[in-house]
Amino acid sequence: MRRLACLGLALLALAALTVSVGAQSKEPIKIGLAAAVSGGSAASGEAIKRGIQIAMDEVNAKGGLLGGRKLEMVIRDDEGNPAKGVTIARELVEREKATVVFGGLHTTVALAQVPVWAELKTPYMGAWAAGTNITRNGQTPNFVFRVSANDDYVDKYLARYAVDVMRKGKPGLLLENTAWGQSNETGLGKWLGDKKVKPVGIEKFNWNDPDMSPQLLRLKGAGADHVILVANAPEGAQVVKSRAKIGWEVPMISHWGISGGRFAELTGDLSDGVVFVQTYSFFGKQNERGQALLKALREKYNVKGPEDVIAPVGTANAYDGMHLVALAIEQAGSTEGAKVRDALESLKSEYKGLIKTYKQPFTAEQHDALTDADYVMVVWKHGKIVPVDVK
């Protein structure tokens, strides 16, 4: 009997404690990050984390959201594995009570998570993975938002650059033999076709292929006057090396995969002149946000200058994404997922962001805040990323 009383007393004390804690400090609003933070793509996860953290610090410095509640980040590693991605999505929402979850680099992971967000009624903010069907997933209501590239727009942008800016009409496509390569084969075919241009050759390569000269020689033989490349850093480097080896000075346009990893180190000056697409470049003149962000990166993460920013698009996308999420939470007046989702789709306030000024970035039909109008073309020069002027 006495033991029971003790237990009751203890429980009461615990309850009182919880109540008093709740009263003393306002409960933080949790934002999840489900991305690859280990392994070969760890740099992308780290970059996204930095973008979110700096945006959060700015919001918290101004007193937080919903009358003083601070933002707090919870990170889980998806290891680039779709199954793991689904597990941590649930964990972030069900156990950690995240209001919104940010995503990472892998399209495969993001696609696997799409049904989970609808089921958990939690908005997802994509900061990297570019797969077209991540946002265009056919679900209503759609809980998936993105401040990043979308393969379809990238392909449109690349096709336009090749045909209208470079004035080339005989593209040779060189794609990695994966779902990502496939998605771009479709997109490039569509947008080049729109310009009445047909690829003279389509070549594929596997991960870890040692030599790309056979593919390049075939494209050369087919009469290609430029090459459109869809590759990540290691294979992209082999392509550039093989191109130098066979002495084919063909203009090369690339998707953004070659901006991550150690592309510059692997290729040195061989990559000079390879142009590729980005959502943002920290080189050149920066707007106010850009200056503030570089300053914060320097103070917090010891980033000395734009050339030191690892995986720059991750930080830029996540930074703007976090500010948009903060505005949506404030507008919703709640941390309830469904309400935040609705607010994202009908954001009233304009946000002067890093990448651009966002005026109603999302609608019921459009869940990509960035389109081909917002991309920038950059070029490798002596191992550094330099902007290209695109008219």
Add this chain to the structure above:
Amino acid sequence: MLLQLVVSGPALGSMYGLVALGYHITWVTSRTMNFSQGHAVMAGAVVAYAAYVGLGWPLPAALLLMLVALALFGMLVERVAVRPFFLAGSPAWLLSTIALGIIAENVAMLSFGKDARAFPSALTRKPILLGGAGFYPQELLIPIVGLALMALVQVLYHRTRWGKQWKAVAWNAEAAGLMGINVPRAVMAAYALSALLAGVAGVLLAPILNVAPTMGTIIGLKAFAVAIIGGLTSAPGIIVAGLGYGLIESFVAGYVSTGAREIVGFALVILVLVMRPGGLGGAPATRRV
């Protein structure tokens, strides 16, 4: 195109041969082999990279360190993953060598990182252009060094005391032991040499393939295919099979497609196994009773 393929083929092919020779050496002495030869290729490249690029050692010193490290690696494989099972007559070395290779790969991932790194070489800086084809001097160096090493191994095997010991152990380990040959030591030496050859292949390939923890897996597998095609017991068969395999790969990739390369290559393995189970250079298989 033709010239391009004729140059690139033997570069990789001779390395398959060199690594395959490693399978051969331990197989003929002990009827066991290190199934993670591919990981020894990777270890060679990683160790040389760490010393040459990481620590800034001069290249000869880095190569020497690599040779010592790989010989030790081979001895470790023999001592830990092969000897206990070899003595017991169990085929479990098959699994234990694979296990050791996976451990080596993961150690490399933890210490070196998963990213591919460039291995600087003066011989891959400027390609030689020749009649529409282009190649790096390194690609010409590789088959020369590879063939020279294979010849050296043949001399070692047929002309030295070590070679005689290996032959004796291969013939009859028990009798060799009774004749005063230190059998475990002879087998260990064979493993050291085998890993060493793989390590050299790794360093030679590093400037072309880039250095990464996973770089050796496919090479090890293809070298095994070459060893089977050439005949595990026949060094000349392996050397020819290596060069041939490299050429065929290169031609299939050039004239058919890169996707068909692996299909043709490994189909060839099955074909040879059916037609000549002992491999091209091997004697028709005899059953030990």
